[in-house]
Amino acid sequence: MNKVSLRKLKKLDKQYFAKWWRDKDLIALTSGNFEPISDKQVEKYFFNILNDKKAFHFMIIVNDEVIGHISLSKKRGLWYETQVIIGEKAFWSKGYGTEAIKLIINKARRLNIPKIYLEVRPDNIRAIKAYTKSGFFLKVKKYYPKNKNLPETTRMELPINHYITGNKSKFKIVKTF
Numbered sequence: 001m002n003k004v005s006l007r008k009l010k011k012l013d014k015q016y017f018a019k020w021w022r023d024k025d026l027i028a029l030t031s032g033n034f035e036p037i038s039d040k041q042v043e044k045y046f047f048n049i050l051n052d053k054k055a056f057h058f059m060i061i062v063n064d065e066v067i068g069h070i071s072l073s074k075k076r077g078l079w080y081e082t083q084v085i086i087g088e089k090a091f092w093s094k095g096y097g098t099e100a101i102k103l104i105i106n107k108a109r110r111l112n113i114p115k116i117y118l119e120v121r122p123d124n125i126r127a128i129k130a131y132t133k134s135g136f137f138l139k140v141k142k143y144y145p146k147n148k149n150l151p152e153t154t155r156m157e158l159p160i161n162h163y164i165t166g167n168k169s170k171f172k173i174v175k176t177f
Contacts, residue, residue: 004099006058006070006107013059014046016066020087021045029124030085033149056107060086060100067091070100072107078114084127093126101134109160116160119153131156 020026021037037045049057055073059066068086075081082104086097108116119142120127128138136156144151 002063004096004103005061006100006103007061009050009057009059009069011050013066013069014042016059016069016087017046017049018042020069020085023087025089026085026087029121029127031149058104060084060096062091062096067096068100070104072104072113072116075117080108080113080116082116082118084118084130095130097127098130098133101130105134105158105160114160115157117155117157119155121150122152122154128154128156134158 018039021042027033049055049071052073055071057069057071060068060070065088067088068084068091070084071082073081073083082101084097084101084104086092086100105116116136117139118131118136120131122141132138136158139155139157142153142155144153
């Protein structure tokens with residue numbers, strides 16, 4: 001496997017989000033909202049992410065190529081939520097999502113973040129497999145009856161103090177926050 005790293009989000013990364021937020025395969029695996037998104041909406045959503053002070057956003061890089069996005073957002077109490085997207089399909093099912101998750105978990109440990117969770121579509125088996133390999137465990141089903149695009153998710157959790165890192169890591173975070 002090639003080297004995986006994370007770097008802080010930059011203004012120029014809007015191009016990737018514009019592409020990924022319009023990709024029907026990605027939408028089917030994530031929000032399920034197939035409504036067309038305008039350039040103005042992309043601009044607004046992207047700059048909200050870029051300027052979010054309660055979250056850490058990184059681009060996932062493999063050999064100097066941007067392949068996805070990962071975030072860690074402060075939620076209630078001691079909880080942080082992570083979200084991961086491997087936007088470039090050529091990099092799907094190759095373990096890069098799992099490695100990016102491990103990098104963000106290690107960063108969370110260094111920041112003394114005690115608990116991370118995520119929500120995933122129950123039928124997104126590839127993502128659930130990556131999360132499980134990274135140490136997350138299935139917790140509960142969450143229902144959102146008013147959300148026609150995403151009425152059900154599976155919540156997965158990871159208490160950071162239970163996560164053990166390996167000694168032989170070929171992965172690193174660059175330009176840390």
